[in-house]
Amino acid sequence: VGSFQPREHQHVRYNPLRDDWVLVSAHRMRRPWQGQVEIPPREDVPRCDLSNPLCPGAARANGEVNPQYTSTFVFDNDFPALQPDAPEPDACSHPLFRAASAQGVCKVLCFHPWSDLTLPLMSLAEIRAVIDQWAELTAELGASYPWVQIFENKGAMMGCSNPHPHCQVWASNFLPNEARLEDRTQRQHLQERGVPMLLEYARLEAQRKERLVVENADWLVVVPYWAVWPFQTLLLPRRHICRLQELSDSERDSLASIMKRLLTKYDNLFEVSFPYSMGWHGAPTGPHLGEDCGHWQLHAHYYPPLLRSATVRKFMVGYEMLAQAQRDLTPEQAAERLRALPEEHHRVRPR
Amino acid sequence: VGSFQPREHQHVRYNPLRDDWVLVSAHRMRRPWQGQVEIPPREDVPRCDLSNPLCPGAARANGEVNPQYTSTFVFDNDFPALQPDAPEPDACSHPLFRAASAQGVCKVLCFHPWSDLTLPLMSLAEIRAVIDQWAELTAELGASYPWVQIFENKGAMMGCSNPHPHCQVWASNFLPNEARLEDRTQRQHLQERGVPMLLEYARLEAQRKERLVVENADWLVVVPYWAVWPFQTLLLPRRHICRLQELSDSERDSLASIMKRLLTKYDNLFEVSFPYSMGWHGAPTGPHLGEDCGHWQLHAHYYPPLLRSATVRKFMVGYEMLAQAQRDLTPEQAAERLRALPEEHHRVRPR
Ligand SMILES: O=P(O)(O)O[C@H]1O[C@H](CO)[C@@H](O)[C@H](O)[C@H]1O
Numbered sequence: 274v275g276s277f278q279p280r281e282h283q284h285v286r287y288n289p290l291r292d293d294w295v296l297v298s299a300h301r302m303r304r305p306w307q308g309q310v311e312i313p314p315r316e317d318v319p320r321c322d323l324s325n326p327l328c329p330g331a332a333r334a335n336g337e338v339n340p341q342y343t344s345t346f347v348f349d350n351d352f353p354a355l356q357p358d359a360p361e362p363d364a365c366s367h368p369l370f371r372a373a374s375a376q377g378v379c380k381v382l383c384f385h386p387w388s389d390l391t392l393p394l395m396s397l398a399e400i401r402a403v404i405d406q407w408a409e410l411t412a413e414l415g416a417s418y419p420w421v422q423i424f425e426n427k428g429a430m431m432g433c434s435n436p437h438p439h440c441q442v443w444a445s446n447f448l449p450n451e452a453r454l455e456d457r458t459q460r461q462h463l464q465e466r467g468v469p470m471l472l473e474y475a476r477l478e479a480q481r482k483e484r485l486v487v488e489n490a491d492w493l494v495v496v497p498y499w500a501v502w503p504f505q506t507l508l509l510p511r512r513h514i515c516r517l518q519e520l521s522d523s524e525r526d527s528l529a530s531i532m533k534r535l536l537t538k539y540d541n542l543f544e545v546s547f548p549y550s551m552g553w554h555g556a557p558t559g560p561h562l563g564e565d566c567g568h569w570q571l572h573a574h575y576y577p578p579l580l581r582s583a584t585v586r587k588f589m590v591g592y593e594m595l596a597q598a599q600r601d602l603t604p605e606q607a608a609e610r611l612r613a614l615p616e617e618h619h620r621v622r623p624r
Numbered sequence: 625v626g627s628f629q630p631r632e633h634q635h636v637r638y639n640p641l642r643d644d645w646v647l648v649s650a651h652r653m654r655r656p657w658q659g660q661v662e663i664p665p666r667e668d669v670p671r672c673d674l675s676n677p678l679c680p681g682a683a684r685a686n687g688e689v690n691p692q693y694t695s696t697f698v699f700d701n702d703f704p705a706l707q708p709d710a711p712e713p714d715a716c717s718h719p720l721f722r723a724a725s726a727q728g729v730c731k732v733l734c735f736h737p738w739s740d741l742t743l744p745l746m747s748l749a750e751i752r753a754v755i756d757q758w759a760e761l762t763a764e765l766g767a768s769y770p771w772v773q774i775f776e777n778k779g780a781m782m783g784c785s786n787p788h789p790h791c792q793v794w795a796s797n798f799l800p801n802e803a804r805l806e807d808r809t810q811r812q813h814l815q816e817r818g819v820p821m822l823l824e825y826a827r828l829e830a831q832r833k834e835r836l837v838v839e840n841a842d843w844l845v846v847v848p849y850w851a852v853w854p855f856q857t858l859l860l861p862r863r864h865i866c867r868l869q870e871l872s873d874s875e876r877d878s879l880a881s882i883m884k885r886l887l888t889k890y891d892n893l894f895e896v897s898f899p900y901s902m903g904w905h906g907a908p909t910g911p912h913l914g915e916d917c918g919h920w921q922l923h924a925h926y927y928p929p930l931l932r933s934a935t936v937r938k939f940m941v942g943y944e945m946l947a948q949a950q951r952d953l954t955p956e957q958a959a960e961r962l963r964a965l966p967e968e969h970h971r972v973r974p975r
């Protein structure tokens with residue numbers, strides 16, 4: 274048997290933020306892949322296409338015509354999963370049949386007027402404009418709604434049906450599962466150890482360095498010790514911050530910079546526009562604005578599906594759905610690969 | 625606004641087995657789909673192909689040659705995520721960096737010698753042979769391992785890399801996340817209400833009927849009130865049963881029958897070999913065999929990804945990964961559609 278080597282020997286790791294475990298079986302990367310091969314993202318997206326409802330000047334499903342916007346642009350999702358005026362479900366007939374009201378708002382935020390750009394190819398000033406919008410929308414919708422979920426589905430593989438660079442914002446009158454979970458675990462950590470979990474975690478990762486991908490004065494990005502997706506990352510501030518709107522001017526600039534560096538590395542990994550779902554988690558809002566949020570630390574999760582190449586993804590299926598997530602390379606191996614990649618975009622740098 | 629209509633008005637529903645919630649926004653089915661279209665499963669699988677390592681007489685990755693098996697066939701996975709002799713990880717350096725040992729066994733169970741068959745196209749006697757193997761493997765591996773996860777990934781869309789009809793069995797020295805969760809919720813339900821959760825649930829669904837898909841004297845299949853996947857189902861016994869090996873002879877026969885009926889309906893829904901991941905959950909084994917399992921009720925989950933057609937799936941992405949699962953039709957609508965489908969397979973019945 275010999276001594277324990279994480280790259281050789283399967284083990285489980287604990288995720289303190291979700292209070293669950295992941296099975297790490299790095300030796301599985303050796304098995305040949307004979308399964309489904311994905312279609313790589315199209316590279317020929319037209320810059321402007323008036324039949325695309327996200328373009329400046331295009332007509333949307335509700336008949337409205339988009340303005341000739343030149344920076345970011347926010348509008349109400351034409352097919353919202355949450356609406357402000359849904360009636361309350363009837364009283365529950367039995368504890369095994371419990372329904373509750375869901376009210377909210379779904380917005381779309383276009384990052385840029387051009388359809389053929391993505392965040393890593395945008396300028397720092399352009400990314401900064403997106404960050405300002407995120408902060409503004411969190412403040413605006415968070416004035417009344419307890420949770421404002423900002424998320425980006427990038428790439429057709431992640432269910433994104435429009436190549437135009439954009440994200441979504443869904444605000445709800447309830448705390449979604451992930452929010453409740455992270456609220457509980459972070460609260461307990463602060464109680465037990467007297468320091469916010471993700472602040473303590475960021476400090477330790479900054480010292481240990483083996484899971485670090487990029488860092489600057491205000492931020493760091495790691496492949497978390499408990500990562501589930503092959504190249505999953507966690508973007509963390511170095512100081513204690515509850516919500517996006519608290520970011521200072523310079524922290525917004527340094528966030529734009531670290532996002533560009535991370536996303537450029539992602540695109541360079543398999544020389545493809547890297548698909549992922551990402552999203553921000555900050556302290557609950559609305560009625561929670563007056564509460565102490567000392568346990569909450571703002572952070573963003575990046576969940577990219579690719580495993581081996583631009584066309585071979587990780588499937589989170591049978592064992593993962595029925596039992597527990599399983600990963601095929603260690604977080605340290607993933608971080609090492611991402612760290613080693615250039616910070617100049619493969620589509621821009623001279624060949 | 626008007627009175628509450630689940631098909632029209634979004635709401636959240638509680639899943640008592642996972643202690644979480646799902647957002648139901650049935651009106652979302654009206655939005656047009658412009659996203660990724662999947663490749664339908666190949667229909668031309670050769671019955672026997674010696675280059676397929678699952679076929680009788682074929683050579684596997686480790687050089688072994690399969691016997692000329694005529695019913696089911698079990699062998700050790702050649703690329704196991706769990707192995708019996710993995711060394712223990714070193715003691716944890718910090719509570720945010722917790723690892724633990726993972727030891728176990730991964731087996732593959734071929735359902736039938738022919739590669740071009742699937743469960744719904746097999747005879748009742750052939751399905752019964754699979755059920756007997758499931759019971760046997762649970763008893764055998766469960767003699768020492770606390771958890772034995774039987775699961776089937778069906779279809780390339782579900783990460784299955786081999787069309788030959790088969791499932792996997794992963795036994796581990798730990799209780800995986802889903803097992804711990806269902807153990808906790810079922811235990812609490814029994815304490816609070818004096819009856820096993822899923823026994824009470826099955827009785828209520830048998831009366832209410834609106835989420836029922838198929839039933840017989842021993843079993844019923846429902847689209848659970850809290851289903852997340854569009855056509856997700858839950859297969860439940862009518863009497864209290866902890867583990868597969870407790871099933872009587874006639875219960876195994878009636879299980880074969882209800883599985884064939886359910887899976888035939890699934891294939892008939894979009895006239896395609898219906899992809900899914902499924903798996904069995906029963907009371908923990910190994911050291912837990914001597915404990916009281918009065919709260920546990922044996923059941924199988926079916927998680928199929930398709931939403932609109934053979935090529936348009938549901939994506940569980942941004943909002944789902946970062947916040948909460950969201951579904952686009954009600955469980956009652958899904959059950960109604962499945963109920964209405966013929967129980968004769970579209971590839972067999974006269975046209
Ligand atoms: O073992 P297989 O079929 O090669 O692999 C498949 O099922 C496993 C268990 O659910 C997953 O971890 C893999 O991602 C998937 O491709």
Ligand SMILES: O=P(O)(O)O[C@H]1O[C@H](CO)[C@@H](O)[C@H](O)[C@H]1O
Nearest residue numbers: 432434938939941942943944950
């Ligand atoms: O809103 P979109 O981009 O049309 O839809 C996409 O994101 C949603 C939120 O994660 C998911 O529910 C959908 O399954 C996915 O296709």
